[in-house]
Amino acid sequence: MTGRSHFTYNVAGATPMVQWSAVYGGAEPDEDRNLGAERWSATSADYVLEEPPSSIQTKSNDGGKRSVVSAVGELAPHRQLGLVTDEAQRQAMILAHARWDAPESRHLTTWLAMASQNPATLQGIIAERLTRHPEDVAALRVEQQLDKGQGQNAACERQQKMAAGKPASPALAYLSIRCMPEGQAQDEAFLAGQQRWPQDPWFALASGYVLASRGDWSAANEVWSKAAMGPQTAEFTAPELARVKRMLGASDQELQPLAAESAHLTSLLALDSTEVMGSQYEAYIHLHRGEYQGAVAMAELDAELFPQVLRLAGASDGAPEDLIKKALDLPAEEGISPDSAWSMWALALRQGRNEAVWREKALATDAEEAARVVAFVDAVRANASVQQAEAVLGNVRPANRGYAYTVAAVVRGQSCPQAWRDGAKKLLFGTERPHLM
Structure with a gap:
C-alpha cells in the first residue's frame, strides 16, 4: 500500500539512503533527496528498500509516479560519504564499515584507510576484527602500520611467528615480507613469493610495484592484471595497472573494462573524456x-x-x-x-x-x-x-x-x-x- 509511514532501521548507520521517483507514462519525477545515514528514520515513501513495480494503473493518461527509498551501499566509499552531510553520520559510517565489512570486501581497505584518521579508535577495531578473522590480511596490514606509527614492532613479530607456523599460507608469507626493511632483499622476496603463489592477489600487488618501479612494464602488466582480479586489491591496483598499460600503448578506450574494477580509475578516465x-x-x-x-x-x-x-x-x-x-x-x-x-x-x-x-x-x-x-x-x-x-x-x-x-x-x-x-x-x-x- 502506498502512502503509509515506514520506520527504517539502517544497520549501524553504515549506508546512505536516497529517495527518488519511479515514473510511469508522462509523469515528471521529483528531485532526488539524500536522506543521510541515520540509524532510525521515518518516511512516507511508497516503496522502502524494495524495487518499485515496472508498471502501475492510473485513472488518466498523464501517467503517475511512486516514491522510493533505496540504500546505496554498492557505491564506492567516497561517493557514499558525498551523500551524507552530517559529520557525525559520516564518521559513524566509516567506523561501521571498518569494523564489520567482511575480509574479502572490495572496499574494506579504503574504509580502513579512512578510519586511520582516528588511530586510537582504529586500534580497537583492528583488535576486534582479528578476534573474528585472525588472518584478515587488510586488518593485519593496518596493524603493522599502527605499530610503525608508534615506533613499535610487536605486530610484525607476532605475524612473522604466525607465518613460521603456517609456511604454506601465502597471506602470512606476504605479511611477513612486508615486515622486512625496504630494499633489494624485500623486493626479491616479493618476486619469489609471487612465483611460488602466482594467483595470490597480495603477492601480485607487491611484485607489480617492484616490477613497475624498475620500468619492466610487460612483467608489471602481467602480475598486476592478476591483482586487479582480486576483490581486496582491485580498487587500488587498477589505476596503477592503467598507467602501465598506457606505457604499453593502450588507449583510454581500451582501459574501460579495467575501470569497472575501480571507482578511482573510473573517475580519472571520466575527467579525461x-x-x-x-x-x-x-x-x-x-x-x-x-x-x-x-x-x-x-x-x-x-x-x-x-x-x-x-x-x-x-x-x-x-x-x-x-x-x-x-x-x-x-x-x-x-x-x-x-x-x-x-x-x-x-x-x-x-x-x-x-x-x-x-x-x-x-x-x-x-x-x-x-x-x-x-x-x-x-x-x-x-x-x-x-x-x-x-x-x-x-x-x-x-x-x-x-x-x-x-x-x-x-x-x-x-x-x-x-x-x-x-x-x-x-x-x-x-x-x-x-x-x-
Whole structure:
C-alpha cells in the first residue's frame, strides 16, 4: 500500500539512503533527496528498500509516479560519504564499515584507510576484527602500520611467528615480507613469493610495484592484471595497472573494462573524456586542448578546482605570461595537491621564483620517493645525460616517474627528450599534469 509511514532501521548507520521517483507514462519525477545515514528514520515513501513495480494503473493518461527509498551501499566509499552531510553520520559510517565489512570486501581497505584518521579508535577495531578473522590480511596490514606509527614492532613479530607456523599460507608469507626493511632483499622476496603463489592477489600487488618501479612494464602488466582480479586489491591496483598499460600503448578506450574494477580509475578516465562536458570539470578538456584561458575561466566556478587548474595551466606548454604570473602569485597553501606541487615546482624553477618553497612542497608529497625525483630534476638541470639522470632516479612508482618526467618537460621545454615527454603523458592522467604538446 502506498502512502503509509515506514520506520527504517539502517544497520549501524553504515549506508546512505536516497529517495527518488519511479515514473510511469508522462509523469515528471521529483528531485532526488539524500536522506543521510541515520540509524532510525521515518518516511512516507511508497516503496522502502524494495524495487518499485515496472508498471502501475492510473485513472488518466498523464501517467503517475511512486516514491522510493533505496540504500546505496554498492557505491564506492567516497561517493557514499558525498551523500551524507552530517559529520557525525559520516564518521559513524566509516567506523561501521571498518569494523564489520567482511575480509574479502572490495572496499574494506579504503574504509580502513579512512578510519586511520582516528588511530586510537582504529586500534580497537583492528583488535576486534582479528578476534573474528585472525588472518584478515587488510586488518593485519593496518596493524603493522599502527605499530610503525608508534615506533613499535610487536605486530610484525607476532605475524612473522604466525607465518613460521603456517609456511604454506601465502597471506602470512606476504605479511611477513612486508615486515622486512625496504630494499633489494624485500623486493626479491616479493618476486619469489609471487612465483611460488602466482594467483595470490597480495603477492601480485607487491611484485607489480617492484616490477613497475624498475620500468619492466610487460612483467608489471602481467602480475598486476592478476591483482586487479582480486576483490581486496582491485580498487587500488587498477589505476596503477592503467598507467602501465598506457606505457604499453593502450588507449583510454581500451582501459574501460579495467575501470569497472575501480571507482578511482573510473573517475580519472571520466575527467579525461567528454563525460564532464557541461560541468565545471570541463575545464580539464579545455586545458588539454591548449585553451588555457577558457580552462581557468571555467574552473573559477569552483573554489576547490580553481587553484589546481590555474597551476596546471600556468605550467603548460605555451601558457601566456598573465596565467604564469597568476599561478605564481597564488598563495602556496591555497588548494595544494601533489599534482600541482610538482607542476608548480617545475614552473618556479623555470621562472626563477619561489623555487625553495615549492621544492619543499614537492618533497612533502612522498616520504619514500620524492627525494629521488628531486635528485633526478637536479641532475637534469645540471645537464646530465638521459642515462645518468635515469640512474639518479632509480626505481620509483609509475606516478612518481611521471612527475619526474613532467618536471623535466616543463623545465627543459622543447629540449626535453621525447621519451620523457611521452612518458609524462602516459604515466599521468590529465588531471595530474599540465598540458604537454
